[in-house]
Amino acid sequence: xxxxxxxxxxxxxxxxxxxxxxxxxxxxxxxxxxxxxxxxxxxxxxxxxxxxxxxxxxxxxxxxxxxxxxxxxxxxxxxxxxxxxxxxxxxxxxxxxxxxxxxxxxxxxxxxxxxxxxxxxxxxxxxxxxxxxxxxxxxxxxxxxxxxxxxxxxxxxxxxxxxxxxxxxxxxxxxxxxxxxxxxxxxxxxxxxxxxxxxxxxxxxxxxxxxxxxxxxxxxxxxxxxxxxxxxxxxxxxxxxxxxxxxxxxxxxxxxxxxxxxxxxxxxxxxxxxxxxxxxxxxxxxxxxxxxxxxxxxxxxxxxxxxxxxxxxxxxxxxxxxxxxxxxxxxxxxxxx
Amino acid sequence: xxxxxxxxxxxxxxxxxxxxxxxxxxxxxxxxxxxxxxxxxxxxxxxxxxxxxxxxxxxxxxxxxxxxxxxxxxxxxxxxxxxxxxxxxxxxxxxxxxxxxxxxxxxxxxxxxxxxxxxxxxxxxxxxxxxxxxxxxxxxxxxxxxxxxxxxxxxxxxxxxxxxxxxxxxxxxxxxxxxxxxxxxxxxxxxxxxxxxxxxxxxxxxxxxxxxxxxxxxxxxxxxxxxxxxxxxxxxxxxxxxxxxxxxxxxxxxxxxxxxxxxxxxxxxxxxxxxxxxxxxxxxxxxxxxxxxxx
Numbered sequence: 001x002x003x004x005x006x007x008x009x010x011x012x013x014x015x016x017x018x019x020x021x022x023x024x025x026x027x028x029x030x031x032x033x034x035x036x037x038x039x040x041x042x043x044x045x046x047x048x049x050x051x052x053x054x055x056x057x058x059x060x061x062x063x064x065x066x067x068x069x070x071x072x073x074x075x076x077x078x079x080x081x082x083x084x085x086x087x088x089x090x091x092x093x094x095x096x097x098x099x100x101x102x103x104x105x106x107x108x109x110x111x112x113x114x115x116x117x118x119x120x121x122x123x124x125x126x127x128x129x130x131x132x133x134x135x136x137x138x139x140x141x142x143x144x145x146x147x148x149x150x151x152x153x154x155x156x157x158x159x160x161x162x163x164x165x166x167x168x169x170x171x172x173x174x175x176x177x178x179x180x181x182x183x184x185x186x187x188x189x190x191x192x193x194x195x196x197x198x199x200x201x202x203x204x205x206x207x208x209x210x211x212x213x214x215x216x217x218x219x220x221x222x223x224x225x226x227x228x229x230x231x232x233x234x235x236x237x238x239x240x241x242x243x244x245x246x247x248x249x250x251x252x253x254x255x256x257x258x259x260x261x262x263x264x265x266x267x268x269x270x271x272x273x274x275x276x277x278x279x280x281x282x283x284x285x286x287x288x289x290x291x292x293x294x295x296x297x298x299x300x301x302x303x304x305x306x307x308x309x310x311x312x313x314x315x316x317x318x319x320x321x322x323x324x325x326x327x328x329x330x331x332x333x334x335x336x337x
Numbered sequence: 338x339x340x341x342x343x344x345x346x347x348x349x350x351x352x353x354x355x356x357x358x359x360x361x362x363x364x365x366x367x368x369x370x371x372x373x374x375x376x377x378x379x380x381x382x383x384x385x386x387x388x389x390x391x392x393x394x395x396x397x398x399x400x401x402x403x404x405x406x407x408x409x410x411x412x413x414x415x416x417x418x419x420x421x422x423x424x425x426x427x428x429x430x431x432x433x434x435x436x437x438x439x440x441x442x443x444x445x446x447x448x449x450x451x452x453x454x455x456x457x458x459x460x461x462x463x464x465x466x467x468x469x470x471x472x473x474x475x476x477x478x479x480x481x482x483x484x485x486x487x488x489x490x491x492x493x494x495x496x497x498x499x500x501x502x503x504x505x506x507x508x509x510x511x512x513x514x515x516x517x518x519x520x521x522x523x524x525x526x527x528x529x530x531x532x533x534x535x536x537x538x539x540x541x542x543x544x545x546x547x548x549x550x551x552x553x554x555x556x557x558x559x560x561x562x563x564x565x566x567x568x569x570x571x572x573x574x575x576x577x578x579x580x581x582x583x584x585x586x587x588x589x590x591x592x593x594x595x596x597x598x599x600x601x602x603x604x605x606x607x608x609x610x611x612x613x614x615x616x617x618x619x620x621x622x623x624x625x626x627x628x629x630x631x632x
Binding site for chain 1: 356492523551
């Protein structure tokens, strides 16, 4: 059994906690939160031991690994402390507020030789995994252009009073929403190394951006567009998509549906010339416990398996999340200048 | 429960495979009368139970049903609560406490903040009860013989091991609404096991059950085993696996399984509603005839 502790039982934390609670190889050995209400509910209705001080939890509870699901501004300090204790870490996204903080954690996690992962769950979505396979196989030929998008209804009126509305805590559409798309582009195509221009617009929020639009340049030389807006109430929930144009065809993909156009019959097995449509139902891996989407269970499972040594710690490790932080910083700097 | 239950995903742009289809559905069902017309088709096809989420717009549908008692005299609704995106978006925007303040009715949180933790900790379950009451308001005067907890909440509590809360929901809807509790889940075998442990016998459970094993967590085999050997009133949903299985094959498979009391499906067009209902009837006949022969 892998003994896991969790810090921050908010929206993502409670979802991780449920998945961990149902995982056959995991024992939840501690949950830390600053809310008395949350701790009291856990005490009354669950078997998890609660803590109101994370340092106490990591020293007293006999943990192998810790999930960190607190506002981003606390990541640097808390993750460092956990790494100092030599424990494996799963941190929520985005990774850190600054590139320097992230670099320190990447280096420390390497020195400590512990498993490290960040919660960019789209990499565990079947459709996006298939896009990666098609691109890596060279089936789209030379890449000409891409468009990465995400839309959703997070802030659709002028009333907000939590940490997501505070830029110093890691709030805002760039940090919260666009980070997912940036991370996906980094993974599927090539690392983003340049920002040719960016707009961050606020529609309802006073202190943070509600949308981000940017022209991005990849290390491969390919350029493309980022378009993200969390104030779009025509979406029921967050919808992330990527469109890629290449010399041999085109891909349009979101978390549910993959549409691929091939110019010729030179395409992967299971595909033919012209349009192909595949659904997540065909591409998703089954899970033992489902909550909100297979990808949430799969990413937790991947982390646990990495600790057990059965998968490499390559997908969503600190270093890859740090690359995403670097792009966030490039976009911010492009606006400042 | 009726053999066929009519679902509501199509009315609220819930499409598990295509955002484009979702948008098309949003446009098609923009007006409440489009929803009511589709319900009429379902009734015409002999389907008298509407299983729906507690979306704001359902309140208008309920109003129309109350206003025409003759037409809807055999009509039943199975409410499924909560409409999770409403709360999830509120939690993202306002935080857990902010969302509770926004949605728990009455003065409860006013008194909570005055009385402090000691007051609250006596009775978290009464928060749950107040929220159930708030969601049930729109169904006043309508026959709701079963009330369901949505899978996102059922499964969240299941993973957290908070089965007592599921039991409290079960007991409350029985006591207050004289209704049976139902649980929607993506984890049928695990849930049934947990419910049995807290003494809930033969529960109503609505789960994905389909030929390709889509969203049948723990594997299709474990589901079949449960259906064959355990006491459960199963409702099969996602029988078409979001369109991955052709309707005829999909329905044939589900009708061939033992112990499935009801089949839930949603459709937008009259043709699809009639075709699916008639497929269920014809495969039911085929398999019941087989049973008679083998007995």
